[in-house]
Amino acid sequence: MKNRIPRIYIDKNVKTHEKIILNLANTHYITNVLRMNIEEKLEVFNNTNYVFLSKIIEIKKKIATIIVLNKEKKNIESPLSIHLGLAVSKNEKMNFAIQKCIELGVNTITPIFSKHCNIHRNKKNILKKMLYWKNIIVSACQQCKRNIIPKINNVEDINFWMIQSNKNETKIVLNPKSSITLNQLPKQNSCIRLLVGCEGGLSSLEMQTVIKHEFIPIKLGPRILRTETAAIAAVTALQMKFGDLLI
Incomplete structure (x- = not known):
């Protein structure tokens, strides 16, 4: 060997x-x-x-x-482009979610502030976190043999992030109350914008607004998942259905 x-x-x-x-x-x-x-x-x-x-x-x-x-x-990038909007959670959970989603092939991550984020929005603290998250991304690529470094955007408010998209994107938000599953999405998808809320989920108003902006509410299963688990599970399922993860 x-x-x-x-x-x-x-x-x-x-x-x-x-x-x-x-x-x-x-x-x-x-x-x-x-x-x-x-x-x-x-x-x-x-x-x-x-x-x-x-x-x-x-x-x-x-x-x-x-x-x-x-x-x-050596091009091992997935044919599926995923832009993950990930609500900011506490250090270890956020770090873990970023690391694993990069290993699974996410192309872009935008940390999101939503109503139930229990994180101080101190500018100096956020800048420090951004540098740390960038290092996590490089380390993840180093480990999983990705050669293109995924992008991490500056932290954005959910109301600003949800209105940004391009015509080719299929927009998805995780919602345990939905009756729609990933299998009900159109078969041809090469570009996904995925929104994952924080531990307390999105507020009812945020969820209503996100859906008004044409995000499809998706239910992953009967169990309520932690933020980091939900992000990893959703990205895994998307890569299996539309990307390059093998079943």
Whole structure:
């Protein structure tokens, strides 16, 4: 069995035979976390559909240098584009939902403020969270071998987010009171806008307004799911029906 080659993300153009000095975070990861040494190989991805096989050629004073050996095109993106509007929940739950939804193929995430969000809307605190969520997304891509980094938008109020869409999107909101299931959606869907509420759900007024903006209320099943579970379950079901998850 082949040993798995470690992966790192580099936010720059990469060329074959180029020498690259890694930043402190990547150097720390390969030297202190992975305990890699000179001559060992790793894979670089850079938000393109290419991966670059590279080799460590120098480690000196907390700085590592690699050389790019070759590049290979690898597109593992789902044919289904999902824009997830995810109500902001407490740290661990939000972090977990973002990580797993990225692994499942979500393309865009917009954190949403709704009435029942029990989160302080402090601007400084939100900016800190945004940086952390971006790092979670990169780490998730590093682990699941996605090469295109999904986008995370700034936090938006639900009333602003719900009115934004394009003509090609099928708009869905999770609603345990609905009688409509995913199987009742049209068979051809390549672009989904999915709204998942917080632990207390959307308020009755929010749900009414969302439905007025042509979101289809969808019931996942008989049980009431936690926010993070609902998001993961919905994305999984959508990928199985319209995307590339295999049954």
